Amino acid sequence: MSTTQTQMIAPDIVDMAGGDVRLVAWRRADGHLVFPKPLNDAAPVPLERVLLSPAGTLWSWTVQRFRPKSPPFHGSDSDPFEPFYLGYVEFPEGIIVEGRIDARVDVDKLRIGMQMDVTAVPIFTDERDAQVFAHAFRPVASHTTHSEG
């Protein structure tokens, strides 16, 4: 996907400069990785920006089958709703990150422990009719046999 056309829901959650999608984590002075960047961090030493590996293993997952209340969910309670998948993926750097799971995946094949990589998926359109993207995960095997445009 083109980085200029991908409007992420918030800045600096992912980094696409290298051609793939990498999650942006932050290393505290005590060595702990955190995600996302803490809002009100009072640490005297700036956090180190760390790009996580492009893939990890599925740690857990579920399906959101009812429309979350708005706010804080985008839109309004009367908007149409499609159930969405979400989960946590464990990265080699020692952090487990939560995110959407790409809706096009065959969810019957989701297995804890399977390899997942990072992508971005549109999750809603904003008031200017532009698509807003969130980071997401998808099973590695589901797409490695075809080329991505």
Add this chain to the structure above:
Amino acid sequence: MSKVYIIGAGISPFGRHMTTGLEQGVAAAKAALADAGIEWPQIEFAFGGSWHAGKPDAALPSLGLTGIPFVNVANGCATGGSALLCAYSTIRSGDGDLGLVLGFDKHPRGAFNETPADWGLPDWYGESGLMLTTQYFAMKIQRYMSLYGITPETLARVAEKAFQNGALAPHAWRREPIDAERILQSQMVSDPLTKYMFCSPSEGGAALVLASERMVKRLGVEAVEVRAVTVRSRVNGSFEVFAPALDAESGPSATELAAEAAFAMAGVSPEEIDVAQIQDTESGAEVMHMAENGFCAHGEQERLIRDGETRLTGKRPINTDGGCLACGEPIGASGLRQIYENVTQLRQRAGKRQVKAPRLAYSQVYGAPGVSAVSILSI
């Protein structure tokens, strides 16, 4: 340092009512005072908790403007246990001989709806649909089932037991038995949890009267001893509610920490507990909390539940009034409901849901963002 006792316990039936949360709280407080055989002017201090139903000290005009210290406690789903800790510490340290602990709530319908900024989280976490407690519980049990071989049938059995016990508890909300098959077939809410495996936010009030050793002697009343009260928050490496990320290196949960500290404080081991009320936000939580509280090894729950060991007639009955599944979840009251139920069981006043001659009772309440409160009572 004084020993601490519960000399009165009162409850306002859980469910959905026309009365306000405050009115339900006042009713529970008056019931606890009557149960203890004391009048409000004798109360020297009070702690009260409510998440959605206003400031608990608004009960003072109804109870009596006696000028006593009344502190409001807000600690999420662990509010009741946290308020109990405050009262316990007051008596134990000798700062008071007779106090009230009160909890009540009245929640709007539907799932809890929290604002990310209130929890130190960015707006996008809620905008993208990740700010839901239901997702946390579903993913925690999903992983647990995969690691330890817990089956969906076990989740259904826990809920089935809850509704059976609720039918025997006058203060419960859901009082109709629902069988395991119907629970399994009910609508999936957040895989693997179906509708009947989840508790619903509800309304209710519960209250306790606590007394020092010398006050118990002075009043000459029957008393249940508070052997331990602990509250713990999360450390790095535990998986708690509203977590955009967590450490891969796992550490103890808030519940494990609170449980361990409580057993040490009481000088008893999990094997000695006769009856336990543990957080059952959904049936998977009851399963996982059995192990986190030290009552079994991870995975052993499958056999224990299948063999009926957690039922009223089993070796260690769990959630004898149906827990949050049957009573619903009024946040400020649930922790105190658990203790009300334990006091009722210890005094052998539980009627049709009475457990055989319990001597030691345990409670554990848990909530976002990773707070757990445990109590151990004895008679």
